[in-house]
Amino acid sequence: MMNRNGMVTKIRTRIRTDLFKNNYDLVGKELGRGKFAVVKKCVEKTTGKEHAAKFLRKRRKGQDCRGDILNEISVLESAEANPYVVALHEVYETTTEIILVLECAAGGEIFNQCVADNDEAFTEKDVIRLARQILMGVACLHQNNIVHLDLKPQNILLTSAQPLGDIRIVDFGLSRRVDIVSEVREILGTPEYVAPEVLDYEPISTATDMWSIGVLIYMMLTGESPFLGEEKQETFLNVSQVNVDYSQDVFQGISDLAVNFIQSLLIKNPRKRATVEQCLNHPWLRLDSLHHAVEAPLDEQEASQSESEPESPVPSPE
Numbered sequence: 001m002m003n004r005n006g007m008v009t010k011i012r013t014r015i016r017t018d019l020f021k022n023n024y025d026l027v028g029k030e031l032g033r034g035k036f037a038v039v040k041k042c043v044e045k046t047t048g049k050e051h052a053a054k055f056l057r058k059r060r061k062g063q064d065c066r067g068d069i070l071n072e073i074s075v076l077e078s079a080e081a082n083p084y085v086v087a088l089h090e091v092y093e094t095t096t097e098i099i100l101v102l103e104c105a106a107g108g109e110i111f112n113q114c115v116a117d118n119d120e121a122f123t124e125k126d127v128i129r130l131a132r133q134i135l136m137g138v139a140c141l142h143q144n145n146i147v148h149l150d151l152k153p154q155n156i157l158l159t160s161a162q163p164l165g166d167i168r169i170v171d172f173g174l175s176r177r178v179d180i181v182s183e184v185r186e187i188l189g190t191p192e193y194v195a196p197e198v199l200d201y202e203p204i205s206t207a208t209d210m211w212s213i214g215v216l217i218y219m220m221l222t223g224e225s226p227f228l229g230e231e232k233q234e235t236f237l238n239v240s241q242v243n244v245d246y247s248q249d250v251f252q253g254i255s256d257l258a259v260n261f262i263q264s265l266l267i268k269n270p271r272k273r274a275t276v277e278q279c280l281n282h283p284w285l286r287l288d289s290l291h292h293a294v295e296a297p298l299d300e301q302e303a304s305q306s307e308s309e310p311e312s313p314v315p316s317p318e
């Protein structure tokens, strides 16, 4: 069943009402905290396996938000077959909260690598591999007519940071089914990463996520947030005017194909933006396979080397 703004309230997962703490021990410090949720690492008593418990308050600002939480669960269920969307293990309910027991991605947020200094920063080859995984996860959502609406470096986790593992897309608290939702009632997401149509209260679509992916890849390659201003208003203006710095200062050592990939996404008109399928076919993502190609004769290698990118780590912000 779907309510007025495209949120599903029917789910397959059994909601347990026995005590979460009978089956799990909470360990270590908090993993994350939002306005209405806190995430803590926990260990399942019967298996010793680590999970992440997301405690979601059912009542927010005096409103019953149980339907929103069931929507998040339903989105996780629809992507359960995709390896790059975080897996849902169990669900518990108390009088005040719903607890999602989720797969634990031990490597944490890619945000930390985006802002890391040189030796821990991503190489372009790392970013190509991780970008492909992000796109395959988002493709699964878009094929189910679901938009994430909060794609940002804090919501892309790693199974392992050293050695660099695989990504997991998390936090479907703002997700919507696009076949129902065409208008945004309030500004969703984080200003630095949201598409112009969200700021202009215009219809959202799968293209709204593609803009955010453009911002994500820009940050993973350069360590800089393309639209971030001193104040929120400046950030909004930068997004609305698509003020992006593609200069050599920011992109030195990064391939032209990578820049072209980002430019195909940071486009104001949503209809002109690349779709997730078009991104998965972009030559930049095949650059990585070039490095494994049979060694070309030296003169061809030097020629191709000028287009493709050296192995140097991407620059961190000054």
Ligand SMILES: Cc1cnc(Nc2ccc(CC#N)cc2)nc1Nc1cc(C2CC2)[nH]n1
Binding pocket: 031, 032, 033, 039, 052, 054, 086, 102, 103, 104, 105, 106, 107, 108, 109, 154, 155, 157, 170, 171, 172
């Ligand atoms: C090691 C770790 C470190 N930092 C975070 N941050 C974080 C980011 C976004 C959200 C927002 C959400 N959802 C919650 C925590 N999550 C971690 N592991 C998780 C976190 C999770 C599931 C998603 C909670 N599995 N493994």
